[in-house]
Amino acid sequence: MSDLIKKGTVTLFAAALLLASASVVAQQLDVRTVVQKEERVRAESGEIDTRLVPADTVLPGEKVVYTITFTNVGGETAGDVVVSNPIDSSLTYVDGSAFGAGMSVEFSVDGGQSYATADDLVIAEGTVSRPAEPEDYTHIRWTLDGELEAGATGVARFSATVD
Amino acid sequence: MMLPATLRLRMAAAACSLLVLYTADTARAAGVPAGTLIENTATVTYELSGTPISIDTNTTTITVAERIDVVVTRQSPQVLVQPGETDRVILFRVTNTGNGDEAFTLAIDSNVAGSDFNPVPAATSIYFDTDASGDLSPGDVAYQPGDNDPELPPDASVDVLLVNDIPTGPANGDIGRTELTAASTTGTGAPGTNLPTQGDDGVDAVIGTSGGIASEVGEYIVADVEISVSKSQLVSDPFGGSEPVPGATITYSITVEVTSAGTASNAFVRDPIPQYTTYSAETIELNGSPLTDAVDSDAGEFDTSGDPAVVVRLGDLSQADGPQVVEFRVTID
Numbered sequence: 001m002s003d004l005i006k007k008g009t010v011t012l013f014a015a016a017l018l019l020a021s022a023s024v025v026a027q028q029l030d031v032r033t034v035v036q037k038e039e040r041v042r043a044e045s046g047e048i049d050t051r052l053v054p055a056d057t058v059l060p061g062e063k064v065v066y067t068i069t070f071t072n073v074g075g076e077t078a079g080d081v082v083v084s085n086p087i088d089s090s091l092t093y094v095d096g097s098a099f100g101a102g103m104s105v106e107f108s109v110d111g112g113q114s115y116a117t118a119d120d121l122v123i124a125e126g127t128v129s130r131p132a133e134p135e136d137y138t139h140i141r142w143t144l145d146g147e148l149e150a151g152a153t154g155v156a157r158f159s160a161t162v163d
Numbered sequence: 164m165m166l167p168a169t170l171r172l173r174m175a176a177a178a179c180s181l182l183v184l185y186t187a188d189t190a191r192a193a194g195v196p197a198g199t200l201i202e203n204t205a206t207v208t209y210e211l212s213g214t215p216i217s218i219d220t221n222t223t224t225i226t227v228a229e230r231i232d233v234v235v236t237r238q239s240p241q242v243l244v245q246p247g248e249t250d251r252v253i254l255f256r257v258t259n260t261g262n263g264d265e266a267f268t269l270a271i272d273s274n275v276a277g278s279d280f281n282p283v284p285a286a287t288s289i290y291f292d293t294d295a296s297g298d299l300s301p302g303d304v305a306y307q308p309g310d311n312d313p314e315l316p317p318d319a320s321v322d323v324l325l326v327n328d329i330p331t332g333p334a335n336g337d338i339g340r341t342e343l344t345a346a347s348t349t350g351t352g353a354p355g356t357n358l359p360t361q362g363d364d365g366v367d368a369v370i371g372t373s374g375g376i377a378s379e380v381g382e383y384i385v386a387d388v389e390i391s392v393s394k395s396q397l398v399s400d401p402f403g404g405s406e407p408v409p410g411a412t413i414t415y416s417i418t419v420e421v422t423s424a425g426t427a428s429n430a431f432v433r434d435p436i437p438q439y440t441t442y443s444a445e446t447i448e449l450n451g452s453p454l455t456d457a458v459d460s461d462a463g464e465f466d467t468s469g470d471p472a473v474v475v476r477l478g479d480l481s482q483a484d485g486p487q488v489v490e491f492r493v494t495i496d
Contacts, residue, residue, distance in 0.1 A: 029216075029218060031205070031207045031218055033204065033220040033221055033223050055225045057226045058225050059228050060230060076211055076212065078209040078210065078211055081208070082207070082208045083206070084206050085203065085205040088201045088202065090195040091201060163195050
């Protein structure tokens with residue numbers, strides 16, 4: 001009986017250790033998302049400039065820009081870094097806007113189950129299929145080509161219009 | 164024996180062929196509804212010493228503001244009127260093209276620049292076309308400003324009737340205009356004007372490209388063109404006589420003539436084939452020249468799309484054109 005209790009205690013302790021180490025590991029990458037929109041301002045020269053301002057409220061038709069930043073704040077190199085972002089049903093992806101230095105970009109049209117490059121995506125309609133359009137995209141995925149060394153930062157970005 | 168025959172002649176004034184296309188409610192033509200929250204969370208996965216790890220970013224939230232926009236379209240063609248007529252109606256449609264629920268005040272103006280005469284708004288001059296008849300009917304509800312301003316969800320529309328009397332003065336061809344204006348009760352102004360917390364659910368409202376106000380003009384045209392129409396028949400029986408017996412042939416002759424000043428535009432004759440008779444193929448003539456039965460480029464046809472009828476288009480007809488004679492034959496069954 002006392003053996004069993006001991007065993008149980010040890011097991012619980014081990015589980016606590018695992019949780020602790022997991023939370024330490026999770027802090028290896030610091031990630032955050034920022035959303036902005038374009039604002040047109042007339043410069044003193046009379047030219048119209050666009051600049052990005054925080055997007056709190058938007059109108060249908062306005063363009064918003066999402067920026068996802070990830071920084072390796074730990075001491076180890078991180079591998080297989082992949083950023084995925086769903087496209088809200090109220091938004092339409094702006095063709096060609098997804099970008100990330102040193103990252104390859106793919107899209108999903110099936111709710112994130114499968115991904116392919118924009119040129120390879122097709123929509124099946126009955127027995128025929130057609131090339132996917134930006135309005136078909138449900139998710140975007142960026143895959144870092146190399147590894148993310150300690151202290152390094154990566155940025156993934158895309159634009160969408162409010163339907 | 165008189166065989167039943169009816170003749171209908173329709174005319175429309177010149178330049179009345181304006182076709183108003185209404186875009187039926189399509190999903191989200193007005194955009195994402197005001198008050199919608201658009202949230203976004205990205206997920207980052209990576210591997211550390213062979214252990215796969217997945218973490219979510221913070222969630223961003225943006226709120227869809229209300230855009231205030233409205234469109235007024237005219238649904239009636241140019242309305243033909245006679246001097247002195249009362250309660251003549253022009254149909255308009257007010258559509259909420261914004262993305263929020265919005266109420267609109269309605270106003271009539273019958274002193275529109277460029278008119279030959281000013282129609283006179285009736286005592287009650289704005290009605291909702293409640294029964295969707297396109298005309299003023301007993302069931303139509305009168306508009307009372309501030310009392311029953313139409314409240315429209317995004318993309319929804321309401322049909323509105325403007326009612327005017329026609330003064331006695333205007334001459335044939337004179338045009339009088341009347342204008343319907345719909346203005347958002349939340350606000351109007353320069354596009355882009357921000358109205359903080361004035362939108363649905365307390366979100367910001369922004370004046371759209373319409374300025375939150377829209378107008379459309381409808382036209383009355385005085386068309387006192389007089390037209391005389393007469394129809395005669397000639398029976399020839401198989402025995403060389405003129406008895407209307409089975410097998411006898413009847414030749415109908417319809418004469419149409421403008422007898423006053425003015426032009427009857429797109430005039431046409433449509434004469435159904437009488438009961439107990441059968442149309443004799445390829446017998447239509449206009450002013451002595453044969454017209455084919457087929458629906459083609461010539462001015463007439465034997466129309467079998469509904470009740471069989473002979474149709475001949477006379478075009479724009481004025482007194483100078485003289486009498487137009489349409490003939491065709493039937494046999495008695």
